[in-house]
Amino acid sequence: MSNAALYYTPTSCGAANFIAAHRAGILGSKLNAYQADMQTHKVLTGPKAGVDFYTINPKGNVPTIILGDGTLLNENGATLQWIADNAVTPVAPANGTPQRYVLQSKLSWIASELQGLVAGLFDPAATSEAREHLTAKYHQKLQFLNDVELADGRKYCVGNEFTVADSYLYIVLSWSPYIDLDLSKYPKADAYFKRIGELEFVKEAHAAMAAAKPQV
Ligand SMILES: N[C@@H](CCC(=O)N[C@@H](CS)C(=O)NCC(=O)O)C(=O)O
Structure with a gap:
């Protein structure tokens, strides 16, 4: 093949x-x-x-x-x-392990909740009201990422090793400047983003x- x-x-x-x-x-x-x-x-x-x-x-x-x-x-x-x-x-964690399902949940969250909102902000046809609404929602998600998901200053989304969820979250966060979003307002998310970007x-x-x- x-x-x-x-x-x-x-x-x-x-x-x-x-x-x-x-x-x-x-x-x-x-x-x-x-x-x-x-x-x-x-x-x-x-x-x-x-x-x-x-x-x-x-x-x-x-x-x-x-x-x-x-x-x-x-x-x-x-x-x-x-x-x-x-x-x-x-x-990724091995198939069938609890951590693998945690990974799956992170991937779904990034795709549906983070990327879903950013995609709307990239849409040139979005009205200013829609843009305001999506921006406010996206800030809520980043607050959650910062205060809950990454609260303990963890290096990676799942476990102690880099996984596919990190490559995905890292890329979605890399779009922040294109949607006028200052990631430094979310210090743990910002530190996470910079740390992943520095990996060789x-x-x-x-x-x-x-x-x-x-x-x-
Ligand atoms: N729901 C899809 C979204 C994929 C997606 O939106 N891809 C974007 C790039 S990040 C794209 O190819 N956009 C161009 C287009 O849809 O024409 C997924 O989770 O993979």
């Missing part, structure tokens, strides 16, 4: 998958990673460079993983766990994504 293929962009939630896969040690072995452009909806790198991304993923969004048997996987909760289940270096493999992953040369 051929390698699976990840489609991503370097600053989107797709990048969380690239970082996780890099940490997992599966890039270029079990998983090849290719960039796509979300404005033009064209694949930018790899054997399908130039192809309309909708023909690969009719939803047109990233992350997208095409498994070796052709199965299309979407949604961070699924793609990140596929990466975890195929990892050489572990990036996270820096390596950013460098590898930046080095990918669009072929179209």
Whole structure:
């Protein structure tokens, strides 16, 4: 069976998958990673460079993983766990353990509650009332992240090791400047974000994504 293929962009939630896969040690072995452009909806790198991304993923969004048997996987909760289940270096607690379900709950929370709100703030069509409402709700979530989830100053979302939930939360927090949000108002969340960004493999992953040369 051929390698699976990840489609991503370097600053989107797709990048969380690239970082996780890099940490997992599966890039270029079990998983090849290719960039796509979300404005033009064209694949930018790899054997399908130039192809309309909708023909690969009719939803047109990233992350997208095409498994070796052709199965299309979407949604961070699924793609990140596929990466975890195929990892050489572990990036999730073992399947079936309580901690694995904790990880699943964090992924769902990040996707539905954090990213769901930020996505609305990125929407240029959002009215100022809608924007105000979404911003207030997002601040509540960050307060919870800061005061409850990260209250003990923990390094990682789940347990004592980096997991796919960290790559995802880190990327969502990295969007703060684009939505005019000052993360330093939430010192524990801010410290967490900076700590993850300083991890050597996270820096390596950013460098590898930046080095990918669009072929179209
Ligand atoms: N519900 C999806 C959201 C994925 C998503 O919104 N991806 C964004 C990038 S962070 C995207 O590809 N947007 C471009 C588009 O939808 O056209 C998930 O959890 O993975």
